[in-house]
Amino acid sequence: MTSLFEYAPAPESRSIVDIAPSYGLFVDGEFVDGSGEPMKTVNPATEEVLSEIAVGTEADVDRAVKAARRAHTRVWGPMRPADRGKYLFRIARILQERAREFAVLESLDNGKPIRESRDVDVPLAAAHFFYHAGWADKLSYAGLGPDPRPHGVAGQVIPWNFPLLMLAWKVAPALATGNTVVLKPAETTPLSALLFAEVCRQADLPPGVVNVVTGAGETGRAVVEHDDVDKVAFTGSTEVGRSIARAVAGTRKALTLELGGKAANIVFDDAPIDQAVEGIVRGIFFNQGHVCCAGSRLLVQESVHDEVIASLQRRIGTLRVGDPLDKNTDIGAINSAEQLARIRELSEIGEAEGAHRWQPACELPDRGFWFPPTVFTDVSPAHRIARDEVFGPVLSVLTFRTPDEAVAKANNTTYGLSAGIWTEKGSRILAIADRLRAGVVWANTFNQFDPTSPFGGYKQSGYGREGGRHGLAAYLKESAR
Amino acid sequence: MTHVLDPGTLAAGTRPGPGPAAPFDDVTRSDAALRAFLHGLPGVDQVGAEQRAATLGTRSIKTTAKAWAIDTAIAMVDLTTLEGADTPGRVRSLAAKARRPDPDDPSCPAVAAVCVYGDLAGVAREALAGTGIHVAAVATAFPSGRASRAVKLADVRDAVGNGADEIDMVIDRGAFLSGRYLEVFEEIVAVKEACGDAHLKVILETGELVTYDNARRASWLAMLAGADFIKTSTGKISPAATLPVCLVMLEAVRDFRAATGTQVGVKPAGGIRTTKDAVKHLVLVNETVGADWLSPDWFRLGASSLLNDLLQQRQKLRTGHYSGPDHVSVD
Numbered sequence: 074m075t076s077l078f079e080y081a082p083a084p085e086s087r088s089i090v091d092i093a094p095s096y097g098l099f100v101d102g103e104f105v106d107g108s109g110e111p112m113k114t115v116n117p118a119t120e121e122v123l124s125e126i127a128v129g130t131e132a133d134v135d136r137a138v139k140a141a142r143r144a145h146t147r148v149w150g151p152m153r154p155a156d157r158g159k160y161l162f163r164i165a166r167i168l169q170e171r172a173r174e175f176a177v178l179e180s181l182d183n184g185k186p187i188r189e190s191r192d193v194d195v196p197l198a199a200a201h202f203f204y205h206a207g208w209a210d211k212l213s214y215a216g217l218g219p220d221p222r223p224h225g226v227a228g229q230v231i232p233w234n235f236p237l238l239m240l241a242w243k244v245a246p247a248l249a250t251g252n253t254v255v256l257k258p259a260e261t262t263p264l265s266a267l268l269f270a271e272v273c274r275q276a277d278l279p280p281g282v283v284n285v286v287t288g289a290g291e292t293g294r295a296v297v298e299h300d301d302v303d304k305v306a307f308t309g310s311t312e313v314g315r316s317i318a319r320a321v322a323g324t325r326k327a328l329t330l331e332l333g334g335k336a337a338n339i340v341f342d343d344a345p346i347d348q349a350v351e352g353i354v355r356g357i358f359f360n361q362g363h364v365c366c367a368g369s370r371l372l373v374q375e376s377v378h379d380e381v382i383a384s385l386q387r388r389i390g391t392l393r394v395g396d397p398l399d400k401n402t403d404i405g406a407i408n409s410a411e412q413l414a415r416i417r418e419l420s421e422i423g424e425a426e427g428a429h430r431w432q433p434a435c436e437l438p439d440r441g442f443w444f445p446p447t448v449f450t451d452v453s454p455a456h457r458i459a460r461d462e463v464f465g466p467v468l469s470v471l472t473f474r475t476p477d478e479a480v481a482k483a484n485n486t487t488y489g490l491s492a493g494i495w496t497e498k499g500s501r502i503l504a505i506a507d508r509l510r511a512g513v514v515w516a517n518t519f520n521q522f523d524p525t526s527p528f529g530g531y532k533q534s535g536y537g538r539e540g541g542r543h544g545l546a547a548y549l550k551e552s553a554r
Numbered sequence: 555m556t557h558v559l560d561p562g563t564l565a566a567g568t569r570p571g572p573g574p575a576a577p578f579d580d581v582t583r584s585d586a587a588l589r590a591f592l593h594g595l596p597g598v599d600q601v602g603a604e605q606r607a608a609t610l611g612t613r614s615i616k617t618t619a620k621a622w623a624i625d626t627a628i629a630m631v632d633l634t635t636l637e638g639a640d641t642p643g644r645v646r647s648l649a650a651k652a653r654r655p656d657p658d659d660p661s662c663p664a665v666a667a668v669c670v671y672g673d674l675a676g677v678a679r680e681a682l683a684g685t686g687i688h689v690a691a692v693a694t695a696f697p698s699g700r701a702s703r704a705v706k707l708a709d710v711r712d713a714v715g716n717g718a719d720e721i722d723m724v725i726d727r728g729a730f731l732s733g734r735y736l737e738v739f740e741e742i743v744a745v746k747e748a749c750g751d752a753h754l755k756v757i758l759e760t761g762e763l764v765t766y767d768n769a770r771r772a773s774w775l776a777m778l779a780g781a782d783f784i785k786t787s788t789g790k791i792s793p794a795a796t797l798p799v800c801l802v803m804l805e806a807v808r809d810f811r812a813a814t815g816t817q818v819g820v821k822p823a824g825g826i827r828t829t830k831d832a833v834k835h836l837v838l839v840n841e842t843v844g845a846d847w848l849s850p851d852w853f854r855l856g857a858s859s860l861l862n863d864l865l866q867q868r869q870k871l872r873t874g875h876y877s878g879p880d881h882v883s884v885d
Binding site: 077078079080081082083188192343344345346347348351352391400401497517518 | 596597598599601602603605606612613614615616617618619620622623626805836837840841845848
C-alpha cells in the first residue's frame with residue numbers, strides 16, 4: 074500500500090451528448106444553411122474537431138433580424154407578459170433537465186473543467202431564466218415607469234469564456250422584457266448556443282423569438298450594424314467593444330457593453346488568510362482565468378506578503394490541471410491557440426520587465442492548449458502584466474502598506490469591473506468598497522454570481538448592467554411617468 | 555487582532571511546568587499573553603471554510619483510488635464503544651472485530667485502536683495483546699469534563715494503569731468559553747504529564763465551542779500544551795465531526811508544524827458513518843496537509859458504525875455486488 078492518495082481518472086461520460094457533424098444557423102425556428110464558408114470548432118483539450126459550423130453572412134443576419142422583427146411585432150410583443158414568463162420557466166426547467174448534457178458539451182467545446190460547467194455555468198444559466206421568468210409580468214414594478222416598453226429586436230454578441238451562461242445573461246432578460254433576439258455566439262464555442270436553439274424548439278418558443286447566427290467577427294459586425302436592430306448588447310474585449318460603440322454611435326440603437334477587467338483582490342493583514350488564499354485561487358484560476366472579472370491583481374499588505382504567498386504557492390501546488398471532463402480537474406484547457414499565444418506573450422513580457430515568474434511543477438498534456446497556473450511576484454504597477462488584461466491563469470502580485478495606498482493602486486487601472494476585499498473588519502469593508510471604482514466589489518469572497526445581483530463595469534470595462542432590477546433597464550424603454 | 559501591545563507587562567507571575575516549543579515558548583507566560591496570542595491567529599471566514607470543504611466533498615474517488623481509501627480508512631478507525639452499558643464481553647467482541655474486521659478476508663487491514671472507557675482498558679489490552687492495535691481510553695471525566703483536576707488526573711492514571719496507551723481527554727469548555735485559556739492550557743499540560751508514555755488526544759468538543767475561530771484557537775492551545783492528537787468531538791454532542799471543522803483543525807496542525815517542526819495528528823470523531831464521509835475526510839487530509847498525515851499515526855477516524863459500511867463497500871469493490879448487512883458482523 075503506497076502512502077500516496079492517487080485519484081483514479083473519473084471522467085464524465087461524453088456519450089450523453091450527440092454532436093452532429095455539422096450545424097446550420099437557427100433562424101425563424103429552423104436550422105438553415107449559412108451562406109459563408111463553414112468553420113470548424115475544436116476541443117481545445119485535444120485539438121479534435123468537434124463539428125463544422127455554418128457561418129452567417131450579412132444576408133443571413135438580415136434574414137434573422139427580419140424573423141426577429143416579425144416575431145416581435147406579431148407574437149412576442151403582443152403576448153400576455155405572464156405567458157412570456159411561462160416560456161422562460163419552461164426553458165429554465167429544460168436547462169435543468171438537460172444539465173449534464175449542457176455541462177459535457179460546454180466542457181468539450183470550451184475546455185473548462187466539468188466541475189465548473191456542472192456546478193456553476195449550467196445551474197446559473199438556469200437560474201437566470203428562472204429569475205427573469207418571474208419578472209416577465211411584473212415589469213411595471215421595476216421602477217422604470219408604469220408601463221416600460223421593450224426596444225424590439227436585440228442583437229447580442231457573446232464571448233467564449235462562459236458560452237451558455239453569457240447567453241443566459243443576454244437572452245433571459247431580453248425575452249422577459251418582450252424583446253426578440255438575434256444572438257451571435259463566439260467563433261470558438263458555438264455548440265451550447267446551438268443546443269440551446271434546440272431547447273427553444275423543445276419549449277415550443279414561437280419561431281423567430283430567438284435566432285442564433287454563428288460565425289466570426291464579420292458575422293458579429295453584421296448583427297451590430299444591421300439597421301433594424303434596436304438594441305445591441307456585447308460582452309467581450311474592450312477593443313471590440315470600442316469599435317461597436319463607434320458603429321452604434323449616432324444611431325437610435327441602445328447599447329450595453331461588458332468588457333475587460335483587471336480586478337484588484339485586496340488582502341489586508343487581518344484577513345482570514347486560509348480563506349483569502351482560496352479566494353485568490355478562485356479569483357484568478359476559476360475558468361483558467363478566462364473571466365473578465367478575474368482577480369488578476371493581488372494587492373497584499375506588505376506585513377503578510379510572505380505568509381500569503383507561501384500559503385498561495387502551497388495551495389496552487391494542489392491544483393489538478395488536465396482533462397476537462399475528469400470530475401477532479403480544477404484547471405482545464407486554454408480555449409484557443411490564439412489565446413494561449415497571448416498569455417505566453419504577456420508572461421514573457423512580465424519576465425522581461427523584471428517580475429518574478431513562479432509556476433508549480435505540473436505535467437501538461439501533449440496535445441491541446443495548456444498553460445500552468447502562474448504567479449508573478451515583484452510586480453510593479455508600471456509593468457504590463459499589472460495593466461493589461463491577460464485573460465489567463467496568470468496572477469500579478471503587488472503590495473501596499475496602508476488602506477489609502479491599497480485604494481489608490483486598486484483604482485489605478487483603465488478598467489473597473491470588479492474588486493475584492495479581504496479583512497475581518499466589517500467597517501473597513503464598507504469604507505474601502507465605497508472608494509473602489511468597480512462595478513462589483515466582493516468582500517471575503519470572489520467570483521460569486523447571482524441573477525439578482527447587477528453586474529457591469531466602470532471606465533473601460535463598459536456600461537450598463539446585467540442581472541437584477543438594473544439589468545432589466547438595459548432592455549426596456551422607460552415610459553413617461 | 556492583538557489586543558495587548560506588550561502582553562509581558564501584564565504578566566502576573568510565571569507559569570510552572572514545561573512550556574511550549576519555540577518559537578512559542580513565551581506565549582503561555584500569562585493569561586493575557588496567551589489570550590493575545592490565540593486572538594492574534596488569523597480568523598476563519600465561516601462561509602469560505604464551508605465552501606472549501608464542500609468543494610473538496612465533490613471529488614470523485616473511484617476504482618483503485620476508492621480501494622486504497624477504504625483500506626486506509628479501515629486502518630485509521632478508532633473502533634469505539636462508549637456506552638454506560640459496556641461490559642467486558644462487549645469490549646472483547648469489539649477487540650475481535652478490531653483484529654479481523656472482515657473474518658472472510660485476511661487481506662483486510664486491522665483497525666488502529668479500540669476506544670473504551672478507562673475501567674475497561676484492561677480488558678481491551680488483554681484481548682488485543684500482541685496485535686499492535688492500540689488501546690485508547692477516554693478520561694478526564696469524559697464527556698463533560700466537569701470534575702476537579704485531581705479527579706481528572708486520577709482518571710487518566712487509572713486508565714494508563716489499566717493498560718491504555720492512548721488517552722482521549724476532554725478540554726474544559728467552560729473555562730475556554732469564559733476566556734480562561736491558561737487554565738485550559740495548564741490542565742492539558744498536567745494530563746500530558748499524567749499520561750507518561752501514553753499518547754494524548756485532546757478532544758476540543760467543537761460542537762460546544764461553536765465557532766471556527768474557537769476551533770482554531772483551541773487547536774493551537776492544545777498543541778502548545780503538548781497534544782499528540784487533536785480530536786473534534788466526544789460523539790455525545792451534536793454537531794460532532796464536520797468537514798469544515800476538520801479542515802480548520804488540519805490547517806492548524808499544518809501551520810503548527812511549519813512553525814515548530816512538530817507534527818500533531820488529527821482525529822475527527824462522531825457522525826462519520828458512511829464510506830463516503832470517510833473518503834471525504836481523506837480527500838480533505840490529502841489536499842490540506844498532504845501525504846504526511848495519511849497514515850494511522852497521524853489521522854484517525856473515531857467511529858463505531860462506520861467500520862461496517864467500509865467493509866460492505868470493500869466487499870462490493872471486490873465482488874462487484876452488495877452483500878447485505880448479514881455479511882458483516884454485528885457489534
